[in-house]
Every structure is written in C-alpha cells, then in structure tokens.
Amino acid sequence: MKIGVFDSGIGGLSVVKSMLEHSLFEEIVYYGDTARVPYGTKDKNTIIRYGIEAIEFFKNFELDLIIVACNTVSAYALKEMRDISNCHIIGVVEAGILACNNSLQDKNSNILIIGTKATVNSKAYEIGLNKNGFKNLYAKATGLFVPLVEEEIFSGAILDETFKHYFKDIKQNPHALILGCTHFPLLKDELQTYFGKDTKLIHSGEAIVEQLQNQFKLSKKHKNPKLRFFASENPDALKKIANKWLKLN
Numbered sequence: 001m002k003i004g005v006f007d008s009g010i011g012g013l014s015v016v017k018s019m020l021e022h023s024l025f026e027e028i029v030y031y032g033d034t035a036r037v038p039y040g041t042k043d044k045n046t047i048i049r050y051g052i053e054a055i056e057f058f059k060n061f062e063l064d065l066i067i068v069a070c071n072t073v074s075a076y077a078l079k080e081m082r083d084i085s086n087c088h089i090i091g092v093v094e095a096g097i098l099a100c101n102n103s104l105q106d107k108n109s110n111i112l113i114i115g116t117k118a119t120v121n122s123k124a125y126e127i128g129l130n131k132n133g134f135k136n137l138y139a140k141a142t143g144l145f146v147p148l149v150e151e152e153i154f155s156g157a158i159l160d161e162t163f164k165h166y167f168k169d170i171k172q173n174p175h176a177l178i179l180g181c182t183h184f185p186l187l188k189d190e191l192q193t194y195f196g197k198d199t200k201l202i203h204s205g206e207a208i209v210e211q212l213q214n215q216f217k218l219s220k221k222h223k224n225p226k227l228r229f230f231a232s233e234n235p236d237a238l239k240k241i242a243n244k245w246l247k248l249n
C-alpha cells in the first residue's frame with residue numbers, strides 16, 4: 001500500500017515512526033506544512049482550508065490511503081477532506097481514543113488530555129472518551145509545546161518552565177495523560193519524568209497501527225519502504241529531522 005502522511009510540521013513523524021516499526025507500508029509520502037505551522041492557533045475555517053489543500057498536494061501521487069497525523073486537522077476537517085478525495089482518509093483522534101480504551105481498564109481513571117488550543121476547543125477527545133464510558137476528563141491546551149518541538153527543544157530550562165506554566169495548578173497527577181497532538185510524543189520522556197511513572201502516557205501512534213492492521217488486513221511486512229519527505233517550506237530541514245528521528249541513516 002502506498003500512503004500519504006500529513007501534519008502541520010514535523011509532529012506527524014511520530015506516527016511514521018510507529019508505522020516503520022511495524023513495516024506496514026511499501027511507500028510513505030510525508031507532507032509537513034512547515035510554512036504555516038502551528039495550526040492549533042488557527043480557527044476552524046482556516047484548518048479546514050489547510051486540510052483541503054493537503055489533499056490537493058497529495059493528488060500528485062497515486063495514494064491508497066492518507067493518514068491525517070495531526071489531531072487539530074483530524075478534529076475539524078476530516079469530512080471536508082474526504083468529500084474531495086477518492087482515497088481513504090484516517091485521522092488520529094479516533095486512534096488516540098482506541099489507545100486509551102486499550103490501556104485503561106478503570107473507567108473512573110483521571111485522564112488529562114493535552115493538545116493544541118483548537119483540538120481542546122473541539123472537545124473531540126472528551127466526546128469520544130465519554131462515549132467509551134470515561135468520565136473523569138480534564139483538558140488543557142499546551143500549544144507552546146509545538147514550536148518547542150519544531151525548534152527541537154526536547155529538554156532543558158525552557159521546557160521545564162513551560163511545564164510549570166501549564167501544569168502548576170494540577171494538584172493530583174492524572175492516571176493517564178493523552179498526548180492529543182502528534183508533536184507531543186517527542187516530549188514523552190520529559191513528560192513522563194514530570195508526571196512520574198504512575199501516569200500512563202497515551203498517544204495515537206501505536207493504536208493507529210492496530211486500527212490499520214485490522215481495517216486493511218495488512219499482513220505483508222515491508223522491511224525497506226520507500227520514504228519521501230515534502231514540506232511547504234524548507235524541505236531540507238524537515239528531511240534532516242526525519243533522518244535523525246527515524247534513524248534512517
């Protein structure tokens with residue numbers, strides 16, 4: 001299968017990483033809209049327009065499937081993107097909810113959802129988690145994590161201060177922390193240290209693998225998939241980061 005993976009920037013590489021670990025696809029075309037990141041501060045109509053433009057970009061490749069590896073776009077634009085595309089389009093919010101279901105037995109668990117402002121305002125996670133019986137939900141927009149990750153700031157004083165800024169009012173550590181933005185798994189070690197080992201970190205990367213395996217009956221392993229990386233601005237920088245994170249060299 002030949003797939004497209006789309007994010008506002010480099011965060012979607014966290015989803016590509018999970019896919020590569022499971023050797024699911026023969027070709028992956030990645031597109032990061034680095035010229036316009038962050039999306040999470042934009043309004044609904046702009047996010048939908050960017051989503052539609054990503055579909056236009058992917059029309060140059062004959063893809064079987066597009067993964068919207070961006071929670072912000074997944075929360076607002078999947079319908080409009082599907083309306084203009086003739087290939088399957090899958091978002092990451094559903095996978096994040098599946099991941100939560102898979103890893104939390106207790107429906108009374110305290111769950112903290114972090115994401116961009118747009119994702120948090122959409123309440124996409126709360127709606128999905130409520131449907132699955134989870135009730136103790138608290139969401140916090142932590143949008144500054146996006147530019148930090150884009151700057152490759154994964155630890156140190158600035159990040160520590162940002163954690164304090166967002167989390168200082170949290171009195172009791174949650175049982176689970178949902179990383180509702182694909183940039184955030186790149187901060188997972190630091191988040192785990194901050195919240196402690198009793199807080200379970202959940203992100204959609206692993207669950208999307210399971211969802212795709214089930215939905216498309218993917219059994220064949222593709223050990224050396226063809227990978228292509230595109231960006232709306234400075235593609236060389238994106239390629240460099242992809243090579244580093246995905247350990248391609």
Ligand code: DGL
Pocket residue numbers: 007008009011012037038039040041069070071072073116119146180181182183
């Ligand atoms: N990585 C994206 C997400 O999952 C978007 C971050 C942004 O551009 O604000 O929401």
